[in-house]
Amino acid sequence: MGRAQRVVLAYSGGVDTSVCIPYLKEEWGVKEVITLAADLGQGEELGPIQQKALQCGAVESLVEDATETFIKDYAFLAIQANALYENRYPLSTALARPLIAKLLVEAAEKCGADAVAHGCTGKGNDQVRFDVGIMALNPNLKVLAPAREWGMSREETIAYGERFGIQSPVKKSSPYSIDRNILGRSIEAGILEDPMTEPPEEVYAMTKAIADTPNEPEYVEIGFERGIPVSINGEAFNPVALIAKLNDIAGKHGVGRIDMIENRVVGIKSREIYETPALLVLIDAHRDLESLTLTADVTQYKRGIEQTYSELIYRGLWYSPLKEALDAFIGKTQERVSGSVRIKLFKGNANIVGRQSPNSIYTPDLSTYGAEDQFDHKAAEGFIYIWGLPTKVWAQNHRLGAK
Numbered sequence: 078m079g080r081a082q083r084v085v086l087a088y089s090g091g092v093d094t095s096v097c098i099p100y101l102k103e104e105w106g107v108k109e110v111i112t113l114a115a116d117l118g119q120g121e122e123l124g125p126i127q128q129k130a131l132q133c134g135a136v137e138s139l140v141e142d143a144t145e146t147f148i149k150d151y152a153f154l155a156i157q158a159n160a161l162y163e164n165r166y167p168l169s170t171a172l173a174r175p176l177i178a179k180l181l182v183e184a185a186e187k188c189g190a191d192a193v194a195h196g197c198t199g200k201g202n203d204q205v206r207f208d209v210g211i212m213a214l215n216p217n218l219k220v221l222a223p224a225r226e227w228g229m230s231r232e233e234t235i236a237y238g239e240r241f242g243i244q245s246p247v248k249k250s251s252p253y254s255i256d257r258n259i260l261g262r263s264i265e266a267g268i269l270e271d272p273m274t275e276p277p278e279e280v281y282a283m284t285k286a287i288a289d290t291p292n293e294p295e296y297v298e299i300g301f302e303r304g305i306p307v308s309i310n311g312e313a314f315n316p317v318a319l320i321a322k323l324n325d326i327a328g329k330h331g332v333g334r335i336d337m338i339e340n341r342v343v344g345i346k347s348r349e350i351y352e353t354p355a356l357l358v359l360i361d362a363h364r365d366l367e368s369l370t371l372t373a374d375v376t377q378y379k380r381g382i383e384q385t386y387s388e389l390i391y392r393g394l395w396y397s398p399l400k401e402a403l404d405a406f407i408g409k410t411q412e413r414v415s416g417s418v419r420i421k422l423f424k425g426n427a428n429i430v431g432r433q434s435p436n437s438i439y440t441p442d443l444s445t446y447g448a449e450d451q452f453d454h455k456a457a458e459g460f461i462y463i464w465g466l467p468t469k470v471w472a473q474n475h476r477l478g479a480k
């Protein structure tokens with residue numbers, strides 16, 4: 078029988094996804110497992126991972142370099158949306174999942190597979206993002222999630238793997254669960270599960286401790302074209318290089334750490350540590366440039382859209398009609414969001430200290446308190462009379478009624 082014949086498995090090279098290979102074959106009767114590892118700029122060599130998959134029994138091991146697509150088609154949309162889940166988390170892990178889902182579906186279609194598989198457990202958000210993303214892209218593909226069903230502890234998983242020649246992790250594996258890509262690192266578990274425990278310095282890799290940051294501030298100027306970051310200090314960068322460079326600059330000043338309790342899709346709270354230096358700086362700078370170039374009503378209306386957009390990314394609805402509709406709105410608003418923003422990085426802070434745009438609708442003659450003032454002060458009186466009229470009528474009536 079078997080649950081599927083030919084399966085494309087999302088593969089990271091870790092114990093869990095490695096054990097998925099023999100497990101799918103032995104326990105679930107899958108004939109052929111093809112693994113797919115996505116390079117999203119996690120700074121890890123994927124060659125050895127490819128080898129490892131074959132040793133674990135995969136018939137074929139694919140590696141896809143998708144870093145540029147990740148930035149251009151996923152991260153940049155999130156930046157244009159100023160997407161922060163629960164106002165804090167810039168979705169660095171969440172954004173990677175729909176892209177991996179897409180790569181899995183494309184590979185399955187190319188290889189004639191009847192199912193795709195992933196190693197997520199039943200407690201996290203990532204299973205939701207994979208499953209829903211895959212069903213949106215190809216509702217006919219089966220999705221297999223062995224780790225959601227096998228019920229093995231960490232030790233049992235390692236022991237199971239050893240039966241099939243999968244080496245247990247050489248060094249004592251990290252007590253944390255870490256996800257990483259070019260946008261950032263997400264760290265959870267171990268002592269971090271106590272929400273009152275301060276994360277030890279060892280959990281961080283992209284950002285410096287304040288004690289080790291430079292004693293002089295550094296200024297960076299980010300250039301945007303239609304809501305997309307294109308330059309640093311006047312020098313043009315391609316998307317991947319821009320993120321990498323800004324991660325370095327901001328990380329060096331200790332910028333980009335987040336320690337939060339978040340609400341997962343599956344109804345539980347979790348304590349997560351993030352470091353996302355470039356992404357946080359870019360969202361802040363982008364939001365600021367919007368305040369210079371968009372009208373008040375568009376700016377304010379967009380805030381609500383941004384919250385919905387962040388939630389749909391977090392909840393696995395990247396490929397959805399709502400996301401497409403919101404993209405149309407956001408895309409329209411970005412037509413004039415060009416210019417540059419100046420940021421001062423110092424001791425864990427990234428403060429915006431200047432902004433300019435050829436499309437600026439900030440009008441000095443109207444805003445100034447100096448002699449050049451063009452604002453018609455007298456007009457304010459009539460405006461306030463009409464604006465305040467309902468309040469005045471209500472107050473008069475209220476006072477009478479209160480007697």
Ligand code: ARG
Nearest residue numbers: 170171202254255256263265
């Ligand atoms: N909580 C984050 C999210 O749902 C990150 C989860 C990533 N996994 C990890 N091992 N920390 O997007």
